[in-house]
Amino acid sequence: DVKVTQSSRYLVKRTGEKVFLECVQDMDHENMFWYRQDPGLGLRLIYFSYDVKMKEKGDIPEGYSVSREKKERFSLILESASTNQTSMYLCASIESRGTGVTEAFFGQGTRLTVV
Amino acid sequence: GQSLEQPSEVTAVEGAIVQINCTYQTSGFYGLSWYQQHDGGAPTFLSYNALDGLEETGRFSSFLSRSDSYGYLLLQELQMKDSASYFCAASSNDYKLSFGAGTTVTVRA
Numbered sequence: 001d002v003k004v005t006q007s008s009r010y011l012v013k014r015t016g017e018k019v020f021l022e023c024v025q026d027m028d029h030e031n032m033f034w035y036r037q038d039p040g041l042g043l044r045l046i047y048f049s050y051d052v053k054m055k056e057k058g059d060i061p062e063g064y065s066v067s068r069e070k071k072e073r074f075s076l077i078l079e080s081a082s083t084n085q086t087s088m089y090l091c092a093s094i095e096s097r098g099t100g101v102t103e104a105f106f107g108q109g110t111r112l113t114v115v
Numbered sequence: 116g117q118s119l120e121q122p123s124e125v126t127a128v129e130g131a132i133v134q135i136n137c138t139y140q141t142s143g144f145y146g147l148s149w150y151q152q153h154d155g156g157a158p159t160f161l162s163y164n165a166l167d168g169l170e171e172t173g174r175f176s177s178f179l180s181r182s183d184s185y186g187y188l189l190l191q192e193l194q195m196k197d198s199a200s201y202f203c204a205a206s207s208n209d210y211k212l213s214f215g216a217g218t219t220v221t222v223r224a
Contacts, residue, residue: 031210040123042202042216043158050210059117059213090157094212102148102206106157 003027004093006107013114019078021110023091031094032074033104034058034066036087043090049074081114088112117141119203119215126221133190135218137203140184145206147179147186152200152217161188161201190220198222 007022025032031050035043035058045058047066055066063085067075078085088111092104119139127133139147146165150158162170164179164186176189190197200217207213 033212035214040216043204043214045211045213048211056210058211092212102146102163102212103160104148104150104158104204104212106159108157 004091004105004107006089006091006110008110009108011110011112013078013081013112015082015114017078017081017114019081019112019114021076021078021089021091021112023074023076023093023107024072025074025093025105026072027093027095027105028071029093029095029105030071032068033092033094034064034074034076035090035092036060036085037090037109038087046076078112081112083114086112086114117205117207117211117213119205119213121201121203121215121218123216124219124221126223127193128223129193129195131193133193133220135188135190135201135203135220137186137188137215138184139186139203139205139215141205141207141213143208144181144184145208147177148204148206148212149175149177149188150202150204150214152202154199158202193222195222195224 033048034046049068091107121137148163149161152158162177179186204214
C-alpha cells in the first residue's frame with residue numbers, strides 16, 4: 001500500500017513564525033503536491049513538484065515556498081505565518097501509469113492554526 | 116489556468132441514483148478524475164477518465180466528454196456510507212492536478 005505521511009496532524013503556531021510542514025511518500029512517485037482545504041473552497045493547489053529539486057507554483061503560492069531535496073520528501077514552508085493561513089493542509093503523491101491513469105494518494109492532513 | 120465547477124450539495128434517499136456534474140476549463144487538459152472524502156478523512160481516488168465515454172467501477176461510474184469540457188460521476192444504489200464530499204479534478208500536461216470545490220452528498224434513510 002502507498003503511504004503518504006505528514007509530520008503533524010495538528011499544529012498551532014504564532015503569527016510571524018516560520019512553519020515547516022513535512023510530507024514523505026514511500027512509493028517512489030515523481031509527482032508531489034501541496035493543497036490547502038477550506039470549507040466551500042475545495043482543495044486549492046499551493047505548489048507541486050514533478051521531480052527532485054523541481055517546483056512549480058500552483059494557484060495560491062503567495063506566502064508559501066517548498067523544498068524537494070529528495071524524491072520521497074516534499075516540504076511546505078510558511079515564511080511568516082499569518083492568521084489567514086489557518087487551514088487544513090494536504091499533501092499528495094501521484095502515480096502516473098502507462099495507461100494514462102493518474103491516482104493521487106493523500107496524507108491524513110495537517111490542521112494548522114495560526115494565532 | 117484551471118477552473119472546475121460542480122454543484123455544492125445533493126441530497127437523495129437510500130437506493131436512489133445521483134449524478135454529480137463537473138464542467139472544467141483547463142489548459143492542456145489531460146484527464147478528469149473523481150475523489151471521495153468522508154468527514155475528517157483524506158480524499159481517496161474513485162475513478163479517472165482520459166477518453167470520452169463511461170467508466171464503470173461497481174456502483175460508481177464516471178463519464179467524460181472532452182468536446183463539451185464536461186464530466187459526471189454517477190452513484191447508483193445509494194447507501195448511507197456514500198454520504199461524503201465528492202471532488203472532480205483535472206489533470207493537465209504540465210503535471211498539474213486541480214480540484215473543484217466539491218459536492219456534499221447526503222443520503223437519507
